[in-house]
Amino acid sequence: MKRKSRRLAVLGSILLLAPGLLRPCTSFVFQKQTKNPPPDERPPLRSAFWLQHLLDTCATVEEVAASERAVRMSETVDHYLAADASGDVAAVEFLEGRAVVHFRSSRNMERRSIDLHKLDFACGQPVGMLDVHAPLRGDISAAFKPYDPEAGVAFTLRFLKESRIAFPEEQIRALLKALESFPCK
Numbered sequence: 001m002k003r004k005s006r007r008l009a010v011l012g013s014i015l016l017l018a019p020g021l022l023r024p025c026t027s028f029v030f031q032k033q034t035k036n037p038p039p040d041e042r043p044p045l046r047s048a049f050w051l052q053h054l055l056d057t058c059a060t061v062e063e064v065a066a067s068e069r070a071v072r073m074s075e076t077v078d079h080y081l082a083a084d085a086s087g088d089v090a091a092v093e094f095l096e097g098r099a100v101v102h103f104r105s106s107r108n109m110e111r112r113s114i115d116l117h118k119l120d121f122a123c124g125q126p127v128g129m130l131d132v133h134a135p136l137r138g139d140i141s142a143a144f145k146p147y148d149p150e151a152g153v154a155f156t157l158r159f160l161k162e163s164r165i166a167f168p169e170e171q172i173r174a175l176l177k178a179l180e181s182f183p184c185k
Helices: 047-057 061-069 149-162 169-180
Strands: 014-017 025-030 044-046 072-074 078-083 089-095 098-104 112-115
Touching: 044 047, 047 061, 047 078, 061 078, 061 089, 061 098, 149 169
Parallel strands: 044 072
Antiparallel strands: 014 025, 025 078, 078 089, 089 098, 098 112
16 A cells, blocks of 8 residues: 655755855755744745845855744745755755754764754843754754853864864954854844
């Protein structure tokens, strides 16, 4: 007996490439089960404008996932695929009015997902951090740990070393300290 799939891509994919250092790309596919997030304080962007926002402001899959904090998708029936030059890939879906990100990274090929509505982005709440390469699988929404400035420095230094980018540690510390001082609005 054949099982019916709950998700059905009705149209083909369209691939968009954007110029830039990390060459992010996105793809989208029509999905009947898409349900847009309800209106809230974030500015709404229709599908094409949301996609352009990502191409203009995101260089990595991690930044695509974090963009949910700034803007809200409106009027879409699509789900999206984003990939960056490091090999990281994520699918973003809007199911039951919630943004869900499914991803794999170049160092952890397990499929993982983050239900962005399980995270508390309110001002006054601790900032969370997550190593996207950690050996986790499935829904990892609860795996975020409170942000640790020293861990942030260590991560940034490791990333720069692996990318063969020379940057003095004291400048990294100053930059991260400045970013950490931004007020939550």
